[in-house]
Amino acid sequence: MTSFARVSILIFCLYSLAISLLEACQVPVFRYALERWSADKYELAVFSNGQLTKAQQLLIDEVGDDVNLEIAVIDIGKMTESDHARYGNVKVSEGGIVGHLYYPWSVGKANPSLNSDDPLWNGNLTKESLNKILNSPVRKAILEKIISGESAVWVLIETGDEVKDNEAENKLWKHLNEVSKLIEIPDGVVGPGELDRVATGEVDVEDVLRSTIPLKISFDVIRIKQSDPEEKIFLKMLTSFVPQLIEQSSNEPLIFPVFGRGRTLEGLPSSIISKRLMMEACSYLCGACSCEVKRENPGIDLIMNTNWKKFLVGSEIIVDKVLPPLEGVGDLVGADSRFPDFATVPPLDPLSSTGSESLESVQKDENTSDRIDSLVGSEIGQSHFNRVIGICCAVVLGFLVIFTVFLKKSS
Numbered sequence: 241m242t243s244f245a246r247v248s249i250l251i252f253c254l255y256s257l258a259i260s261l262l263e264a265c266q267v268p269v270f271r272y273a274l275e276r277w278s279a280d281k282y283e284l285a286v287f288s289n290g291q292l293t294k295a296q297q298l299l300i301d302e303v304g305d306d307v308n309l310e311i312a313v314i315d316i317g318k319m320t321e322s323d324h325a326r327y328g329n330v331k332v333s334e335g336g337i338v339g340h341l342y343y344p345w346s347v348g349k350a351n352p353s354l355n356s357d358d359p360l361w362n363g364n365l366t367k368e369s370l371n372k373i374l375n376s377p378v379r380k381a382i383l384e385k386i387i388s389g390e391s392a393v394w395v396l397i398e399t400g401d402e403v404k405d406n407e408a409e410n411k412l413w414k415h416l417n418e419v420s421k422l423i424e425i426p427d428g429v430v431g432p433g434e435l436d437r438v439a440t441g442e443v444d445v446e447d448v449l450r451s452t453i454p455l456k457i458s459f460d461v462i463r464i465k466q467s468d469p470e471e472k473i474f475l476k477m478l479t480s481f482v483p484q485l486i487e488q489s490s491n492e493p494l495i496f497p498v499f500g501r502g503r504t505l506e507g508l509p510s511s512i513i514s515k516r517l518m519m520e521a522c523s524y525l526c527g528a529c530s531c532e533v534k535r536e537n538p539g540i541d542l543i544m545n546t547n548w549k550k551f552l553v554g555s556e557i558i559v560d561k562v563l564p565p566l567e568g569v570g571d572l573v574g575a576d577s578r579f580p581d582f583a584t585v586p587p588l589d590p591l592s593s594t595g596s597e598s599l600e601s602v603q604k605d606e607n608t609s610d611r612i613d614s615l616v617g618s619e620i621g622q623s624h625f626n627r628v629i630g631i632c633c634a635v636v637l638g639f640l641v642i643f644t645v646f647l648k649k650s651s
Contacts, residue, residue, distance in 0.1 A: 265446035266428035266528045268455075270391045273500025275450040275552055279308035279541040280344035284373065286313045286365060287340070289332040296337055299367060307374055307545040308502075326357065339365035341373060341473070347481055347540050360480055361473050374545040376474045378464055382498050383544060385462075387551050389454030392499040392525050395478065396463045397507075399493055408493035408510035409461060415518040416459045422519065423457050426528040451552040457526055477542050482506050499525055502544035 265272070286300060292313065300311055314323060316330055332338045340359040347354065363369055382393045394412060398405040430437060430448045449455060464471050478496050479486050485494065489509035496507040508517070 265444065266426040267447060267449065268391070268426060268429075268526045269529050270499040270525045271449065271455060272529045273503055274386065274453070274548075277500055277503070279501045279503070279544060279548075280346050281308045281310045282344055282360075282543055283342040284309055284311045285327060285340040285342070285359075286311060287316050287327075287330045287332050287338045288313065289316055289334055289336070291315070292337070293335070299365075299370060303370070303374065304545075306547040307543060308541060309374070309543060337365045339363065339369065339373075343477075343481065344541065351481055354481055354483070360476050372470065372473045373543065376471050378462055378471055379474060379502070379542070379544060381462055382502070383546055385460050386499070387453060389456050390458050390460050391456070391522075392459055392497045394459060394461045395496045395498055395504075396461060396510075397475065397478070397494045397496070398463055398465050399491060400466065404510075405463070405493055408495070408513075409463065411510065411513055412461055412495060412518075415513060415515050416461070416522070418515055419519045419522045420457050420459060423522055423526050425455060425457065425526070428528075429455065453551065457522075459522070474542070477540075478504060478507070481540055485509070497521065497525065498542065501548050502542040503539050504542060505539045 267275075288296070292300070300313065303309065303311060314327070314330075316332055319327075319330075327340060330338060330340070339362065341361040343354075343356065343360055345356065347356065361373070378395065382395070385393050394416070396405070396409055396412065428447050432449050432452060434448070464475065466475065468475075479494070485507055489511070493510040494507040495510060495513065496504045498504045508521075
């Protein structure tokens with residue numbers, strides 16, 4: 241056998257090995273984010289003029305651990321130099337408390353144009369204002385829809401022009417209904433009741449769902465009035481990290497997808513929505529994920545006051561994933577060449593989706609939980625090791641290809 245033949249066989253073997261080891265997990269992006277990504281925490285700085293009263297301390301203590309919010313209590317009379325540099329000169333009336341709400345640190349890091357030292361919201365902290373930070377009717381509705389199995393909930397921010405807002409919603413629904421018939425759940429997703437296949441090595445533990453929430457391709461739409469006082473702070477969360485979008489599209493409805501544990505991407509002005517654009521956006525949300533870390537992916541988390549784990553199967557190990565390359569849904573508004581040619585896309589049968597389940601009907605499976613935890617402990621390290629080996633194989637493969645070309649020319 242010639243040297244060229246030997247190298248060719250080696251290249252083929254390494255190529256096959258690299259492909260198998262680098263294969264992405266098959267859980268859809270929206271489901272992976274729901275089951276395995278903890279939401280980034282916002283910061284609420286609470287400023288007082290002296291010691292907190294019992295009522296004020298009780299107000300803060302009642303926040304609890306379910307919400308993705310960290311609270312720092314600061315006496316303005318004891319502020320350090322670094323406190324002044326971070327928060328500025330804060331004024332608090334005698335006996336009152338003032339709150340400053342900040343995005344998670346990761347938002348400022350991912351958006352250099354956004355001044356992370358500027359509070360998202362500030363004002364007197366009362367029971368009413370604190371409740372609006374933690375909860376709102378729209379967020380409650382989003383939670384219910386996600387837990388019932390919706391892939392994503394599209395939030396439409398109204399302009400106040402009823403005709404324009406209705407047209408935007410109708411167009412959005414039209415395209416969502418069209419693309420949902422063309423998208424399928426990735427092959428290879430394994431239900432939580434099929435863990436025996438993981439133990440035998442038939443499937444990867446990364447492809448196993450961690451909850452009994454229905455897995456389906458399904459979208460919903462919720463509208464918000466800009467003048468709704470109950471949603472004032474939630475609207476700030478949605479829009480403040482994309483100031484350019486707000487400036488450029490202030491007179492038209494804006495649309496934000498919300499998925500996972502309350503994660504959203506850059507909004508879209510309704511005027512640019514098309515079938516191709518929604519196909520690309522929904523394919524991103526419903527496609528299989530690949531492996532890297534959460535913070536390198538687009539989007540921000542919203543404040544959601546709920547214990548997500550009670551809807552899932554036990555306490556899983558969180559393994560970060562990198563989603564398909566995309567800086568935000570806004571980047572979908574690019575050249576037409578980025579979008580699929582729908583003339584060549586055969587229509588697919590819509591995925592069957594059984595009826596939605598209410599929050600109360602979702603039950604944890606303790607036996608499945610224990611089995612997942614035991615399998616994850618042994619499999620997760622091997623999964624990471626396999627990917628490292630796969631990358632090494634790919635690098636070696638590249639060198640061998642170059643060497644083969646050189647060898648062939650020399651012979």
